[in-house]
Every structure is written in structure tokens, then in C-alpha cells.
Amino acid sequence: MSVQEFFHMGGYAFYVWPAYGLTLIVLLVNIIIPVMQRKQFFVKALKKKR
Amino acid sequence: MMKFLHKFSSPPYFYSISGRMLPWLTALFLVLLAYGLYGGLVTAPADYQQGDSFRIIYVHVPAAWMSMFIYMVMAVSGGIGLIWRIKLAEIVSISSAPIGASFTLLALVTGSLWGKPMWGTWWVWDARLTSELILLFLYLGVIGLYGAIDDKRVASKAIAILALVGVVNIPIIHYSVEWWNTLHQGPTVTKMDKPSIHVSMLIPLLLMALSFNVYYFIALIQRTRVELLERERNSQWVRNMVREIKQ
Numbered sequence: 001m002s003v004q005e006f007f008h009m010g011g012y013a014f015y016v017w018p019a020y021g022l023t024l025i026v027l028l029v030n031i032i033i034p035v036m037q038r039k040q041f042f043v044k045a046l047k048k049k050r
Numbered sequence: 051m052m053k054f055l056h057k058f059s060s061p062p063y064f065y066s067i068s069g070r071m072l073p074w075l076t077a078l079f080l081v082l083l084a085y086g087l088y089g090g091l092v093t094a095p096a097d098y099q100q101g102d103s104f105r106i107i108y109v110h111v112p113a114a115w116m117s118m119f120i121y122m123v124m125a126v127s128g129g130i131g132l133i134w135r136i137k138l139a140e141i142v143s144i145s146s147a148p149i150g151a152s153f154t155l156l157a158l159v160t161g162s163l164w165g166k167p168m169w170g171t172w173w174v175w176d177a178r179l180t181s182e183l184i185l186l187f188l189y190l191g192v193i194g195l196y197g198a199i200d201d202k203r204v205a206s207k208a209i210a211i212l213a214l215v216g217v218v219n220i221p222i223i224h225y226s227v228e229w230w231n232t233l234h235q236g237p238t239v240t241k242m243d244k245p246s247i248h249v250s251m252l253i254p255l256l257l258m259a260l261s262f263n264v265y266y267f268i269a270l271i272q273r274t275r276v277e278l279l280e281r282e283r284n285s286q287w288v289r290n291m292v293r294e295i296k297q
Binding site for chain 1: 102106149153166273275288296
């Protein structure tokens with residue numbers, strides 16, 4: 001199987017890749033949001049201390 | 051055992067031990083995901099009827115399983131929080147809601163992306179699809195209700211009751227394909243006799259499901275830790291941590 005064939009997905013590329021793309025977004029967002037919130041919490045807490 | 055549970059559910063202990071578990075869980079998740087994706091996208095043969103479009107199931111089915119599993123975790127931990135007033139259980143319950151909601155959305159959208167080429171439509175009001183949509187609304191209801199009540203302990207009680215009532219939807223989703231004549235196909239993996247799917251297609255599916263499961267615990271731990279910090283911001287252990295960072 002060539003790389004081109006792989007990305008072509010037997011003609012279903014338009015359906016397969018968005019499905020995987022959205023999965024990637026969902027997986028990333030659910031980690032990024034709490035990590036940012038945690039950072040923000042400490043930034044806020046440190047400001048209060050001063 | 052009870053002693054261990056008691057210790058584990060104490061906020062500072064949970065915060066530190068979960069922080070140490072995160073890198074291991076992340077490594078495990080990435081390995082499972084890599085094997086699952088390789089198996090699902092590369093080594094599994096194209097389906098003899100559906101061609102390569104069937105590869106969507108490697109994200110669709112695990113996402114749908116997770117949408118129900120996370121709901122059960124949310125409802126059960128909500129119930130534990132309601133009965134025994136364990137703060138950590140309350141936090142696990144609300145922290146699960148956005149993760150569960152996003153997996154439900156993912157299951158619906160990937161199903162739609164598969165449905166268009168295979169059924170010829172993005173959406174039908176079929177029992178499986180409708181009950182999964184109701185699940186999404188239940189999650190959104192839980193998130194909205196929690197946000198609407200200022201006192202977090204009261205809010206946790208309210209969402210626990212809502213989540214527990216909504217549990218009735220879970221068997222409906224699972225059995226919808228058997229109880230009603232649906233367009234959605236019946237179960238191929240979770241049934242009493244042998245799964246009607248070839249091993250080369252099944253193994254990547256199970257790997258993906260397992261990786262999503264590990265992922266859920268990673269995302270849950272991340273959210274739980276933030277929520278713990280917010281709720282315990284005036285307690286000694288959080289203050290100590292802030293002081294340590296300052297130095």
C-alpha cells in the first residue's frame with residue numbers, strides 16, 4: 001500500500017479523516033483545558049500572596 | 051481496605067499520588083493508541099462490503115462505549131458523594147461530565163460521518179441515535195445545572211440526583227438495537243456468543259477502546275486536580291503548595 005493509497009482511504013477519505021481529526025481535537029482539548037486552568041490557578045494564587 | 055480508601059480520598063493525598071501517576075498513564079495511553087491506530091488504519095483489511103469507510107468504527111465504537119461508561123462513573127460517584135459526603139467523589143462526578151459529553155459528541159459525529167456514505171444520510175431518528183443524543187443532553191444538563199448553583203456542595207447533590215435519574219437511559223441505548231427495529235446495526239462485539247468480527251479487525255478495536263479508557267482516567271485526574279485546588283484554595287495544603295512555588 002502506497003502513502004497515496006493510504007490517504008485516499010479507498011475513496012472514503014472525506015469521511016474517514018474528519019472522523020479521526022475530530023477525535024484528535026477532542027483528545028487534545030480535554031487535556032489542554034485543565035492544564036491551562038491549573039496554571040491559571042497558581043498564577044492567581046501567587047498574585048494574591050503579594 | 052476502608053482505611054486505604056479513606057486515605058486515598060483525602061484531597062492532599064489524592065493530589066500528590068495522582069500527579070505521580072500521570073506520566074505513567076500518559077505513556078501507557080500513547081502506546082495503546084499507537085498500536086490501535088496502526089492496526090485499525092494500516093493492518094486491518096478493508097471491509098468486504100464497506101471498504102475503507104469501516105475504519106471509522108475504530109474511533110466511533112470506543113467513543114460510544116466511553117460515553118456510556120463515563121456516564122456510569124459520573125452517576126455512581128455522584129451517588130457515593132450524595133450518601134457518604136465524600137468530596138472527592140463529588141468532584142470525580144462533575145469532572146467526568148465534560149469528558150463524557152465530548153465522547154458522546156464524538157460518537158454522534160463519527161457515526162454521522164460513517165452514516166452518510168453507508169446509509170446515505172447524516173442522521174435518522176432511529177432509537178440508537180436518538181437515545182445517544184438524549185445522553186448528550188443529559189451531560190449538558192448536568193454541566194448547566196452545576197454551573198447554575200453557586201454553592202458547590204449543593205450543586206454536587208443536585209447533579210448527582212439528575213445523573214442517577216438519567217441512568218435509565220443507559221440500558222435503553224445498549225438494548226435499543228434489539229428492542230426496536232433500528233437502522234443502526236446490532237452488537238457485533240458485546241454479545242453472548244462469539245463476536246461476529248474477524249480477529250484482525252477486533253484487536254485494534256479493543257486496543258483503541260483500552261486506550262480511550264486510559265485517556266479518560268488521565269483527563270479525569272487532570273480535571274479533578276484543578277477542581278480540588280479551586281475548592282480547597284483556603285486549606286493549608288494548597289497554601290503550602292503555593293508558598294513552595296513562590297520560593
